[in-house]
Amino acid sequence: MDTAGQVIKCKAAIAWGDHKPLTIEEIEVAPPKANEVRIKILASGICGTDTAALKGKLGTKFPAILGHEAIGIVESIGNCVTTVQPGDKVIPLCMPQCGQCRACKSPNANLCDKNDFTNNTGLMQDNTSRFTCKGKQVYHFVGTSTFTEYTVVSEISVAKVDPAAPLEVCIVGCGFATGYGAAVNSKIPPGSTCAVFGLGGVGFSALIGCKISGAGRIIGVGSHKDKFPKAIELGATECISPKDNDKPVEEVIRDMTNGGVDFAFECSGNIETMKTAFESTYIGSGVTVLLGVAGPNDKLCFHPGEVMMGRTIKGLPYGGFKGRDDIPKLIGDYMANKFNLNFMVSERMPLEKINEAFELMASGKGLRNLIIF
Structure with missing residues (x-):
């Protein structure tokens, strides 16, 4: 029918x-109005952003239907829609x-x-x-x-x-798109050193983007060591766990990379991990890309001099x-x-x-x- x-x-x-x-x-589900599309969903992934909504991080209005990572078939279209058809x-x-x-x-x-x-x-x-x-x-x-x-x-x-x-x-x-895009759209020069913090879906995607961009050294950082083999397969040249060292992981990475990585991608949403990622970059030119979702009251604090000396910290929504x-x-x-x-x-x-x-x-x-x- x-x-x-x-x-x-x-x-x-x-x-x-x-x-x-x-x-x-x-x-x-009401019919689509003008410039709207009704979609029959075939499959939907569960993303960390959905979890963030349920944890109250996003100020989501309830009751709500979450989910934002899907594929489907257009069931019907409203007036004036021109780019898709049922x-x-x-x-x-x-x-x-x-x-x-x-x-x-x-x-x-x-x-x-x-x-x-x-x-x-x-x-x-x-x-x-x-x-x-x-x-x-x-x-x-x-x-x-x-x-x-x-x-x-x-x-x-x-x-x-x-x-x-x-x-x-x-x-x-x-x-x-978020992890992969963050890497390829950061214009990583070939041979650069990178670190990816958080080996989940976004982090693994960032590893692929770093590899495709030609990074010479890619360090995966995560606490679930069972994910390390897959991280290596996808592009990481090595993986480290914060639990395996007596000193802070940012110091370990700086020692490994002659002063810090060129690019750090933070994919966990943890405020301490964001700070660690930033402090893992080279003080003269390092770039930190924040991708994880922080809480509404989280604050990232560092001395202005840590940026003035040449570091950059930025976000890349949707990669x-x-x-x-x-x-x-x-x-x-x-x-x-x-x-x-x-x-x-x-x-x-x-x-x-x-x-x-x-x-x-x-x-x-x-x-x-x-x-x-």
Whole structure:
């Protein structure tokens, strides 16, 4: 039966508040309005940003449907939509690309003005929701909301991809793009020394980006030593654990690298790890890239002289990629075997086991657990 223009009833995982388990509920998904797209979700990864939302780090509005790393099929479109059609395979974009704001027009920025990370409305562009559950409004999450059988996103938050793309490419929608992009878009000179802090999905993706960029030495830093062999396979030249040394790991790295690495990528979101990454870089020219999500009250403190002497500290949201332009290209590179993604997929689980999937990630087991619809 054609569902275009109708309210769809389906299953979704609802987050009713922070620090609470998700519950599987029947929800109503309204038809897309003008410039909107309704998507049947095929698979969704569980990302650290979803965990950050549940821990209260993002100021997320509840009840909400989390999830932002997915692949699906366009079910229907609203008026004025021109870039996708029903039946297209697509990636919902947590970093939109409106094409009109200062960031979208700049080659040096990608934080579109219409993103909902900084705006934090939990609503569509018209400030309303397309979700209801038990007669109650349910909020969207960073413009995507993918822990549901159907979702509605703005056209500026969707990228059409190769129809043959497999389900695992959903992780390109956030984790892989963030880590890989942070490395390749940092313009690492060949032969440089790099350190990657946090060997999860984003960190492993950063290792691949460092290797492709031609880094001469890549140090993986993490506390789960069972991940070291895979890190070496993906590009790390060596791995170290903060638990294995009597002195701070930043001192160990500076000793290993004649004063510090050229580039440090922080992928954990831990404020102390951010400081460690910064202090691991060479004082005269080192670059620290922050990728992890910190808490709302966290403060990164250091003496101004540590920057004045030549260091740089910066962030690269979404790895510096522009969603609608760059995500289809990344999917194309994957389809052309320029990099592998299978290593990131640990478990494939049904929606009903989503809380178990979160627990597996929290335990440090595996990298990405995919919810298959």
